[in-house]
Amino acid sequence: MEEAGVKGLLCGLPLYEKLVTGSVECKDGEPVAVVSFDEARGRYLVAGASLKQDDVVLRTDTFERGILGNYKKRVCSFCFKDAKKRLHIHCRDCEQAWYCSEACREAHKRSGGHSLLHCKILSGFGSSKFNGDMESIIKILLAVLLKRVEAEPSRRGGGGGTGYELFNHLQSHADDLLPRSKKDLKDACSFLRKQMQRHHEEAPLPLDELVHHASRIESNCFGIFEEAAEAGDQGPSTSAEGGEGDAPRGEASGGVNGSSQQQRGPQRDVMLGREVYLEASMFNHSCEPTCVMSRSSGACEVSLLRDVDQGEELTISYIDETKPGAHRRKELKRNYHFDCHCRKCELDLLALRGGKKYKHLHKKKAKKKGKGRASKEGSAGSGGGAAPPAMNFESQVDQAMQKFLAL
Numbered sequence: 001m002e003e004a005g006v007k008g009l010l011c012g013l014p015l016y017e018k019l020v021t022g023s024v025e026c027k028d029g030e031p032v033a034v035v036s037f038d039e040a041r042g043r044y045l046v047a048g049a050s051l052k053q054d055d056v057v058l059r060t061d062t063f064e065r066g067i068l069g070n071y072k073k074r075v076c077s078f079c080f081k082d083a084k085k086r087l088h089i090h091c092r093d094c095e096q097a098w099y100c101s102e103a104c105r106e107a108h109k110r111s112g113g114h115s116l117l118h119c120k121i122l123s124g125f126g127s128s129k130f131n132g133d134m135e136s137i138i139k140i141l142l143a144v145l146l147k148r149v150e151a152e153p154s155r156r157g158g159g160g161g162t163g164y165e166l167f168n169h170l171q172s173h174a175d176d177l178l179p180r181s182k183k184d185l186k187d188a189c190s191f192l193r194k195q196m197q198r199h200h201e202e203a204p205l206p207l208d209e210l211v212h213h214a215s216r217i218e219s220n221c222f223g224i225f226e227e228a229a230e231a232g233d234q235g236p237s238t239s240a241e242g243g244e245g246d247a248p249r250g251e252a253s254g255g256v257n258g259s260s261q262q263q264r265g266p267q268r269d270v271m272l273g274r275e276v277y278l279e280a281s282m283f284n285h286s287c288e289p290t291c292v293m294s295r296s297s298g299a300c301e302v303s304l305l306r307d308v309d310q311g312e313e314l315t316i317s318y319i320d321e322t323k324p325g326a327h328r329r330k331e332l333k334r335n336y337h338f339d340c341h342c343r344k345c346e347l348d349l350l351a352l353r354g355g356k357k358y359k360h361l362h363k364k365k366a367k368k369k370g371k372g373r374a375s376k377e378g379s380a381g382s383g384g385g386a387a388p389p390a391m392n393f394e395s396q397v398d399q400a401m402q403k404f405l406a407l
């Protein structure tokens with residue numbers, strides 16, 4: 001794709017320009033998606049042209065993936081196939097990477113995905129206190145940090161990047177985490193930092209930066225789920241606890257980190273791992289999404305659920321958007337650490353607030369009226385105003401819509 005053909009990239013980050021020009025599909029020489037920005041939702045994608053239902057807007061390969069600790073002996077570390085039973089082949093030097101075949105073990109080593117350095121750095125996992133979920137984050141983080149080293153200009157001879165710079169620009173929610181979750185991330189990052197210092201780098205990134213990176217992974221990754229592991233799609237996912245074989249079932253939740261409904265197909269049950277797609281991390285969540293994501297074997301495709309006009313937002317859903325509004329917003333806040341500002345939620349909230357405000361005002365008025373009448377009639381404290389007429393839902397929405405349009 002010609003970079004010169006790109007229009008409307010508002011985020012001001014040359015790397016994102018490159019990201020978008022390099023990876024989205026084209027229609028008549030124009031990119032089908034461009035990056036835009038607003039205060040409430042950060043960067044988001046809009047249609048660069050009028051598009052039809054089922055048009056593909058993005059096809060891309062995974063940046064990094066990691067298996068949850070509890071499933072590492074069941075899912076192949078190279079091809080990510082779920083054997084659904086304990087595997088028998090593992091790395092010759094450690095028990096951190098398990099494989100479905102000798103070929104996968106060799107290929108993983110050859111590709112640099114599991115070197116001796118990985119063995120050394122990850123070797124402390126056995127004695128660490130991380131849960132399986134955190135282990136997958138730390139494994140991805142290690143891969144990212146190794147990409148960072150490769151990305152240093154002196155090492156790559158001025159050539160193309162490794163994706164690290166793009167990763168570095170993803171949204172982090174480290175500052176929005178509850179103290180307990182932040183502490184868990186900090187402990188895990190501190191462990192990795194020490195291991196890196198011992199085996200690899202003398203001056204690793206400061207701990208705070210590592211915590212932001214870990215949060216980037218958590219906030220932008222997509223869950224790999226048992227049922228959909230081969231067939232396809234899942235949304236960004238949050239966290240999950242699983243186990244080997246008869247493991248406890250993972251929570252199939254979430255947005256750019258382990259969520260749910262960005263996919264058609266079977267409901268996800270057990271989360272086996274998580275993966276990061278840099279370009280797909282530009283899709284914001286909406287409770288009435290225009291797009292759906294499907295994934296298969298380390299690649300993803302985002303396509304349109306309906307026709308959209310040029311300039312319309314391209315969104316996916318991180319959660320089950322058929323749930324009631326309060327439930328959706330709670331899940332997004334708990335698992336994705338943000339308050340949803342999609343159109344549907346904004347309208348819901350306006351309607352709710354409109355309704356409450358109306359009732360509140362009416363109550364006040366009625367109270368006043370009652371008082372007036374009571375003093376007129378000389379009777380004490382009966383209250384007595386007529387009950388406010390119930391405001392039906394249509395008029396609440398109507399009122400909310402008018403307010404929304406007036407904003």
Ligand SMILES: C[S@@+](CC[C@H](N)C(=O)[O-])C[C@H]1O[C@@H](n2cnc3c(N)ncnc32)[C@H](O)[C@@H]1O
Nearest residue numbers: 041042043171256281283284285338340341342
């Ligand atoms: C996968 S990223 C999407 C791109 C992101 N806006 C950015 O600038 O990098 C997910 C993050 O975007 C923001 N986001 C996505 N959907 C949103 C929504 N409906 N309302 C508010 N913020 C949203 C949240 O900060 C969320 O953690």
